[in-house]
Amino acid sequence: MSFTDILYEKRDGIARITLNRPDVYNAFRAQTCEEFIAAMKDADHDSTVGVVVLTGAGEKAFCTGGDQSSHSGGYGGRGVIGLPVEEMQSAVRDCRKPVIARVNGFAVGGGNVLVTVCDLAIASESASLGQVGPKVGSVDPGWGTALLARIVGEKKAREIWYLCRRYSAQEAEQMGLVNKVVPAEQLDAEVELWCKEILEKSPTALAIAKRSFNQDSDSIRGIGNLGFEALALYYQTDESQEGVNAFKEKRKPDFRKHAGK
Template sequence: MNALTWDQREQIITLLAEATADPTLRAVVITATGKGFCAGADLRGAPAAAPAAAPAGGAGERVAGDVARMIRLGAQRLITSVLDCEKPVIAAVNGTAAGIGAHLAFACDLVIAAEPARFIEVFVRRGLVPDGAGAYLLPRLVGPQKAKELMFFGDALTAPEAERIGLVNRVVPAEELEATARAWAERLAQGPTRAIAMTKQLVNASLDTDRATALAAEATAQEINMTTADANEGVASFVERRTPEYRGC
């Protein structure tokens, strides 16, 4: 069920950082194989914490701050790597997304789910507080009351219901998931990459800022974007009545 290991988490973080830095990479898809998208952290195998988060008080001894450090360096780093990636990120959810797996999907810019997919805020079933930015993401996506319902009960949410409440952009038959995600990614990759990156930043920041700050950020983003080749191409193609050919710069 693709329970998340330390190695897998670090690989995802690295790949997202590389996507940001590589101008030839213009869209990202996060998906999985098998029956599950991600069943959460791998609690039965190696801990999903960074080595630096090992107990500081000696072998087997935990001291205050160890768990918080583990969460900051682990689950929170994973989610922020998605939110901060300067390329659009699509989640193609093929099956169950539970715990940090659900939050990994919710952090993506667009979410496509196969019909059998389910989303589970599984933490309460284990007597745990949600981590991986769940209490930050969910209220912003579905509102505080629905977020509390999902987190308090931990019931499985079907893909159609997730689409209905706004957690998922589109639900497709399982056999169409890969093709749909690829089509969306290719469409994004043909777009004005820098404009999309700045739009992503504006939207992600909008719910944490006041109106004056948001409008100032918008004006600054537009100022910066107008210096890009893609912005010039977009205007030129409109004037010349032709399809724009964006290069991502």
């Protein structure tokens, strides 16, 4: 498969997947998701790969979630909401290799969820993380909510979703959402160091460990499946469309006037 929305490289036991849409802060569209899934599956099946690094192109953004410019009652691709988001997130979870998020900038919305589902996360001091769903008429009803609560705690997860604030990399480290924060100029070296340490370990033991960690929270997959079915219906409402329209028109949304209609 040829790639247009991502960069995919395999070298010295490390597979690197880079979301390559810096003009929209590495937001993903349907094509991006399909390429991401294909690359992640390839890395999983390649016995020469021992660890996967996920990042975003440029210095400004890791990923800012679904591309709102392509969202008007659907993103134009397959999947319940027009994006195979569930498969994209599951590809990270199901990959038998550890997946490290190299958080080089904004990781908001669906980008924050990608950080959540990755096994490990290393962030630049300039990175910021958080959710935006309820501000734009959306939500992640699976890993982005339930798994996030397991990572940062129930109260903090609700704060993240209900208030849609931005959190610094240091705050994300304190709440357990990222493992380590380093200066921007040291990010690549730190990620490389973690990768090398992982590559020294037994790949089978790591795969078993990952499966074991995942098994404890895998019921969230079913919650997400149900939630995305509801989300597809929600996206058809005037309330959700108000969020999309306000984002495109660069104004503050008025959800209340559409609520319940």
